[in-house]
Amino acid sequence: MLDLELVVAGDGAVRIDHSCAGAGMHRLLGIELSDGERALLLAGETVAVVVACDRCIWERRLVLRGADARVVGG
Numbered sequence: 001m002l003d004l005e006l007v008v009a010g011d012g013a014v015r016i017d018h019s020c021a022g023a024g025m026h027r028l029l030g031i032e033l034s035d036g037e038r039a040l041l042l043a044g045e046t047v048a049v050v051v052a053c054d055r056c057i058w059e060r061r062l063v064l065r066g067a068d069a070r071v072v073g074g
Contacts, residue, residue, distance in 0.1 A: 009067035022056030041066040
């Protein structure tokens with residue numbers, strides 16, 4: 001599984017525009033972060049969640065960090 005690193009800011013929702021081969025169109029995939037996940041991001045920690053398309057085999061582990069978090073080893 002491939003990782004996709006994203007910076008998260010704002011409302012605690014993550015949305016990804018996915019070009020779905022199974023549906024033949026772009027799909028907007030999204031997740032709502034839990035209170036615990038948002039608290040980790042505010043504390044400068046990273047959060048990892050898996051997002052998958054239900055119409056094709058696309059799947060990614062999203063590695064989320066807050067907009068103010070430091071990037072280490074980048």
